[in-house]
Amino acid sequence: MHEALAQVRRDLGPEAAVLHTREVRDRWLGVLPGRRRIEVTASREVNVPSRLRQRTPAEPALRPQPTAQAADETKLSRQVQGQLSTLQAMMKDLCRRSKDRGRGDWPEEYFRLFTDLLDVDVGEDVARELVERVRIDPSNEGLCDPMMLKARVAGLIEDDVPIAGPIRITPGRCRLAALVGPTGVGKTTTIAKLAANFRLKEKRRVGLITVDTYRIAAVEQLRTYADIIDLPMHVVSTQREMRETVKRMDHLDLILLDTAGRSPKDEIRIQELKMFLNDARADEVHLVLSSGSGARTLEQAAEQFAVVGPTSLILTKLDESGGLGNVLPLLRNRGLPLSYLTDGQNVPDDIQTADAHRLARMILQFD
Ligand SMILES: Nc1nc2c(ncn2[C@@H]2O[C@H](COP(=O)(O)OP(=O)(O)OP(=O)(O)O)[C@@H](O)[C@H]2O)c(=O)[nH]1
Ligand SMILES: [Mg+2]
Numbered sequence: 417m418h419e420a421l422a423q424v425r426r427d428l429g430p431e432a433a434v435l436h437t438r439e440v441r442d443r444w445l446g447v448l449p450g451r452r453r454i455e456v457t458a459s460r461e462v463n464v465p466s467r468l469r470q471r472t473p474a475e476p477a478l479r480p481q482p483t484a485q486a487a488d489e490t491k492l493s494r495q496v497q498g499q500l501s502t503l504q505a506m507m508k509d510l511c512r513r514s515k516d517r518g519r520g521d522w523p524e525e526y527f528r529l530f531t532d533l534l535d536v537d538v539g540e541d542v543a544r545e546l547v548e549r550v551r552i553d554p555s556n557e558g559l560c561d562p563m564m565l566k567a568r569v570a571g572l573i574e575d576d577v578p579i580a581g582p583i584r585i586t587p588g589r590c591r592l593a594a595l596v597g598p599t600g601v602g603k604t605t606t607i608a609k610l611a612a613n614f615r616l617k618e619k620r621r622v623g624l625i626t627v628d629t630y631r632i633a634a635v636e637q638l639r640t641y642a643d644i645i646d647l648p649m650h651v652v653s654t655q656r657e658m659r660e661t662v663k664r665m666d667h668l669d670l671i672l673l674d675t676a677g678r679s680p681k682d683e684i685r686i687q688e689l690k691m692f693l694n695d696a697r698a699d700e701v702h703l704v705l706s707s708g709s710g711a712r713t714l715e716q717a718a719e720q721f722a723v724v725g726p727t728s729l730i731l732t733k734l735d736e737s738g739g740l741g742n743v744l745p746l747l748r749n750r751g752l753p754l755s756y757l758t759d760g761q762n763v764p765d766d767i768q769t770a771d772a773h774r775l776a777r778m779i780l781q782f783d
Contacts, residue, residue, distance in 0.1 A: 417454055418485065424458040425488065433462045434492055525560040526551050529569065532562075536781055537739030539711055542748070546572055566780055573744065573776040580728035580753035582769045583610070583670065583700060585620060590666040592673060594693055596724055597704035598717055599677030602732035602758060604634065606704060607674045608641035610756075612764030615645050620669040624649040625661055627692050630676045638674055641763065658695040673698065680720035690724045702755055704730045705746070707737045714746040728755040735759040735766070740779045 417437070424432050436457040442450030522530070526547050533543035550556055550568045559565060583593050593610075595603040607624065614620040624647055626638050635651050642649035648665065652658045665671050673696055678685045693701060703726035705714055718729075729752040731743060747754065757775065760766030768774075 420454040420456045421488065421492070422485070424456055428458055428460045430488070432458045432460050433495065434458045435462065522547070522551065523560070525562060525565060528562060529565045532566065533569070533741065533780075535739065536741045536779060538741030538744060538779070542741070542744050566782070570773075570776040570780050570782065573779060574772045576744075576748045577772040577775060578747070578751060578753035579770055579772050580755040582755060583614075585614070585618075585669050587669075590668050590671060591700070592662065592671040592696055592698050593700040593702060594673035594675060594696060594698040595702050595704050595730070596675050596689060596693070596721060596726065597677060597730075598680055598706075601677065601704045601706040603677065603704045604637050604641075604674050605761065605763060606730060606732060606756065606758055606767065607638065607672045608645070608763045609758065609765075609767040611641065611647055611672055612645050613767070614670055615647060616764070621667070622647055622670045622672065623665045623668045624672050624674065625658075625665070625696070626651050626674040627653070627658065627676065627689075634676065652692075655691055655695045658692055662696050671696075678721075680717040683720075686720060686723060693724055700728065700755075701726045702728050702730045703752065704732060706733045707731045707740060707743055708733050709742070711742040711745045714743060715749065718746055718750045718752060726752060728753050730754075730756045730758065731770075732758040734778065739781075740775075744779065 420437070421434070424434065434456060438455050440453045440455050442453070529550070530543050530547045533546060534540065538546070546569050549572055550565060553568070556565075556568055559568070583591065585591055595607055597603055611622050611624060615622045622645075624638060624642050626635055626649070639649055641647075648668075650661045650665070652661050662671065673693075675689055675692070676685075678689060680686075701724060703718065703721050705717055709717070718726075729747075729750075731754065734740065734757055746752075754770035754772075754775070756767055757770050758767045
C-alpha cells in the first residue's frame with residue numbers, strides 16, 4: 417500500500433485524492449493463490465477539501481515533523497474520515513426525511529408541513545393526523561403556500577385546546593384555588609404571580625395558605641412573597657388546621673393554596689394531598705406542569721394527579737422550552753382545560769391567561 421500511494425503521489429502529485437483501494441490476488445492455474453497486488457484508484461480532478469486546520473505561516477510547528485510518508489497517510493485518512501462524516505450526515509438527514517410511513521402520496525408541500533411539525537416537537541402520530549386533516553379538507557384544495565398550510569394547522573390546534581379561563585372571583589364569596597403538581601414545576605412562583613396580580617392590579621383581598629411542611633425553605637419562599645405583597649399567610653400541617661384556617665380566612669375574596677411538590681409516582685402523598693384539598697373545599701384545583709417535560713412524562717403526571725380532581729391546567733416554563741409540540745397530546749387527550757401559561761421567573765409579570773390562539777402560534781413558532 418505504501419508503494420502504491422507513493423506511486424500515486426509520484427504520478428499525480430501530492431494533492432491527488434484516493435478514491436478507492438482494493439487488494440487483488442492472481443490465481444495460478446486458476447486455483448493456487450498467486451501474487452498479492454494492490455489496486456488504487458486516484459484522481460487529481462476530484463477536489464476533496466482538507467479537514468485539517470491550515471497552519472498560518474507564523475504558527476510554528478510544535479511537534480516534531482513526521483516523515484513525509486506518514487504525514488501523507490494521515491492526511492489521506494483524515495480525508496477519508498471527512499468523506500465518511502459527510503456521508504453519515506447525509507444518511508441521518510435521509511432517515512429523518514423518510515419518517516414518512518403513512519405519507520401515502522402526500523404532495524411535497526404537505527410532506528414539508530409534516531417535517532416542520534416534527535421540528536417543533538409535535539409527535540409523529542399527531543403531526544400525521546394534523547397534516548391529513550388539512551389535506552382532506554375540501555376548503556384547502558389547491559392550497560400550497562407553506563405559511564397558509566401552517567395557519568390551517570394552527571386553526572386545528574386552536575380548536576383542539578380546551579381553555580378554562582382565569583380564576584373567577586365571585587363578589588361576596590371567598591374563592592379557594594389550589595395549585596398541585598410534581599416537584600419544582602413552579603407552583604410557588606405561580607402562586608406569587610397570581611397573588612400579586614389579584615392584589616395589586618385587581619385590588620382583591622387575597623390570602624395564602626401553604627401545606628408545604630416538608631421543607632422549611634419552601635414555607636419561607638412563600639412567606640417572603642407574602643411579606644412583599646403584604647398578604648396574610650398561614651402554614652397548615654394537619655387536616656384540622658386546614659379546615660380552621662380556611663374558615664378564619666373566608667372574609668377574603670381569594671385564597672391561594674400552595675402545596676408541596678409530589679412525585680407523580682408517590683401515591684401515598686398524592687392521597688394525602690387529596691384529603692387536604694377536601695378539607696380546604698377547593699373551588700379550583702390547578703394542576704401545574706412544566707412545558708419542558710416530554711409528552712409522555714406530561715401525560716403520566718396528569719394521570720397520576722387525576723385522583724386529586726384537577727379542574728384545570730397551568731403550563732409553566734414556556735420560555736425554556738425549545739419546541740412546544742410536546743404539550744399537544746396532554747392538551748388533546750386529557751381534556752383538562754388550560755387556565756394559565758407562565759414564561760419566566762419574574763413575579764408578577766411572567767404569567768398570562770391561557771389563550772388557544774396564542775398557544776397554537778407559539779407551538780408552530782409563528783411569531
Ligand atoms: N424559566 C422559568 N422558570 C420558572 C418559571 N416558573 C418557575 N420557575 C422557576 O422554577 C424554579 C422552581 O419554582 P418553584 O415555584 O419553587 O417550584 P415549585 O413547584 O413550588 O417547587 P416545589 O415546591 O419544590 O415542588 C424556580 O427557580 C423558579 O424561579 C417559568 O415560567 N419560567
Ligand atoms: Mg413550592
